[in-house]
Amino acid sequence: MFEVYEPMEDSFLLAEHVKKHSHGFVLDVGTGSGIQSIAASEKAKLVIGIDISRDAIKLARKNALKQNAKNIHFFESSLFDLFKKIQAKKQFKNNFLKKIKNKKIHGFLEKNILFDLIIFNPPYLPQDKGIEDKSIYGGIKGHETLERFLSEASEHLKENGKILIVFSSLTKKEKVDELLKDYCFEFRQIDEKKLFFETLLVYLIKKSGLLKILEKKGLKNIKKFARGHRGLLYKANLKKKKIVIKTKNPKSEAKGRIANEVKWIKILNKHNIGPKLLFSGMGYFAYEFIKGDFILDFIEKNKKQEGIKTIKNIFNQLYIMDKLKFDKEEMHHPLKHIIIDKKPVLIDFERCKITKKPKNITQFCQFLMSKNTKALLKQKGIKLNNDKIIKLAKTYKKEQTKENLNKILSILN
Numbered sequence: 001m002f003e004v005y006e007p008m009e010d011s012f013l014l015a016e017h018v019k020k021h022s023h024g025f026v027l028d029v030g031t032g033s034g035i036q037s038i039a040a041s042e043k044a045k046l047v048i049g050i051d052i053s054r055d056a057i058k059l060a061r062k063n064a065l066k067q068n069a070k071n072i073h074f075f076e077s078s079l080f081d082l083f084k085k086i087q088a089k090k091q092f093k094n095n096f097l098k099k100i101k102n103k104k105i106h107g108f109l110e111k112n113i114l115f116d117l118i119i120f121n122p123p124y125l126p127q128d129k130g131i132e133d134k135s136i137y138g139g140i141k142g143h144e145t146l147e148r149f150l151s152e153a154s155e156h157l158k159e160n161g162k163i164l165i166v167f168s169s170l171t172k173k174e175k176v177d178e179l180l181k182d183y184c185f186e187f188r189q190i191d192e193k194k195l196f197f198e199t200l201l202v203y204l205i206k207k208s209g210l211l212k213i214l215e216k217k218g219l220k221n222i223k224k225f226a227r228g229h230r231g232l233l234y235k236a237n238l239k240k241k242k243i244v245i246k247t248k249n250p251k252s253e254a255k256g257r258i259a260n261e262v263k264w265i266k267i268l269n270k271h272n273i274g275p276k277l278l279f280s281g282m283g284y285f286a287y288e289f290i291k292g293d294f295i296l297d298f299i300e301k302n303k304k305q306e307g308i309k310t311i312k313n314i315f316n317q318l319y320i321m322d323k324l325k326f327d328k329e330e331m332h333h334p335l336k337h338i339i340i341d342k343k344p345v346l347i348d349f350e351r352c353k354i355t356k357k358p359k360n361i362t363q364f365c366q367f368l369m370s371k372n373t374k375a376l377l378k379q380k381g382i383k384l385n386n387d388k389i390i391k392l393a394k395t396y397k398k399e400q401t402k403e404n405l406n407k408i409l410s411i412l413n
């Protein structure tokens, strides 16, 4: 049991902006006393206020009535769970809608539930041991409820819809900024209020251009999962398939890398090399998610013969690239550039270029001879003689033939 949140400085600060930005269909998440819903109702067509607390819903209804605020409906829901249930479960939807007499809200819930504005004054304090109060505590670190909100909000927001949040410096601005970027939002701070022991910040948030494009393609659950020097990777779901979207890391100075990579992957896919390209556009491309281990982890986890088979397969792919005169670069250090699924998949072709004498195979020989790789291979019972490899790699370098490749492969046993 917890108390309903009594409007405070954060509530009043947010309400000023809610009045400015409200229009169309508005959702007030964690409505508490209903203060934001009531502020939104001045200009909105329809406002829905939701809260995890039944007591909050009761109080919000009472307050809205008292203030004669129109077009507001309050429901009990943990974040977007109610809408998700309405959308996913037909029986639940029918039963729920039966109870709703008002035509406007009935019609809205019956169709796609998308909002022009979503408001959230989240509980943001880090959990204090032994005290249960969902109106102020946002999880162990304080930002967990906000993160869950951000991970789901876009699905309930119109393409050009906006989100308004207020939070305190106690939640850590850097963390909130990072979360917003992780979920592919654009945002700006529109207000700030210094209090005695904290600063309140108001953010106006919208979908980034990339997020809009990806959602139009039907992608769901879009979230950043890795950052390289040059690229940013997002994971997403496309129907039941897991996919990866690669875009440029905004911090990288390099130009045209994404377009370059798309160009090479298209050609390499015809030779069954590289991640399977699904679609691409200005500054991004999407490929099938590759589930597996990076090369050294794979060798470590598997038996000797599996390791040898994989290394040989990589050599054969690199030979095709050599024949195409594609130089992948960085094959002497491919630790995070080869993922072993059912077979090894080479990734990261952003620096790939055409050259007369590609170094894919010779660089990979270098990698096998490097201290860590050699030690791991030895541990697995794969002994490599550096002098022999160097000699064979030199021969191959002079004449890049299948025969010379086979000589290299023959020492792997």
Ligand SMILES: C[S@@+](CC[C@H](N)C(=O)[O-])C[C@H]1O[C@@H](n2cnc3c(N)ncnc32)[C@H](O)[C@@H]1O
Pocket (backbone or CB within 6 Å): 004, 005, 006, 007, 008, 010, 011, 014, 029, 030, 031, 032, 033, 034, 035, 036, 050, 051, 052, 053, 056, 077, 078, 079, 121, 122, 123, 124, 134, 135, 136, 145
């Ligand atoms: C800081 S209060 C804000 C109340 C009100 N909106 C305001 O501005 O004064 C946070 C509200 O979020 C609600 N809340 C906490 N976790 C929630 C969740 N998972 N889903 C919906 N509401 C939640 C709490 O019950 C509380 O009413």
